[in-house]
Amino acid sequence: QVQLAESGGGLVQAGGSLRLSCAASGSIFSLSVMGWYRQAPGKARELVAGITRIGTTNYADSVKGRFTISRDNAKNTMYLQMNSLKPEDSAVYYCKSGASYNAPGTWGQGIQVTVSS
Secondary structure (H helix, E strand, C coil): CCEEEEECCEEEECCCCEEEEEEEECCCHHHCEEEEEEECCCCCCEEEEEECCCCCEEECCCCCCCEEEEEECCCCEEEEEECCCCHHHCEEEEEEEECCCCCCCEECCCEEEEEEC
16 A cells, blocks of 8 residues: 655745655555646645656646656655746645556645745
8 A cells, every 4th residue: 555745835935936745655656657636725626747657747737837747766756846836826735646647546645835926
C-alpha cells in the first residue's frame, strides 16, 4: 500500500513561486501514474498536472506554461513547480498515485496553497 505526503505549500504573493513535493512510501512508486489535483472552496477537485510512469506529462489549460510536474523514481518523490502564481491558484493541493488518472488510487492528505493579490 502506497502512502503519500505533500509538503511545500504556504502563503505567497501573486507572481511568486512555490514548489510542492509528494513523498511516497512503497516500492511501486515507479509503476504508478502520479498526479497533482486541487480543490478550492465550493469547487470540484480538478487535475492540475499528471505524469506517467515514463514521464509523459499533461496539464490543465489554466496552468500550462506556469507549472511543471516532475518525478524522481529513485527518491520516490514527485514535484510541482508553480511559477507566476495567481490568486485563483489558491486551493488545497493533493497528490495521487494510481494505475491511471481515472483509477481510485491513493491520495495524500492535502496541503494548502494561498496566493494573495
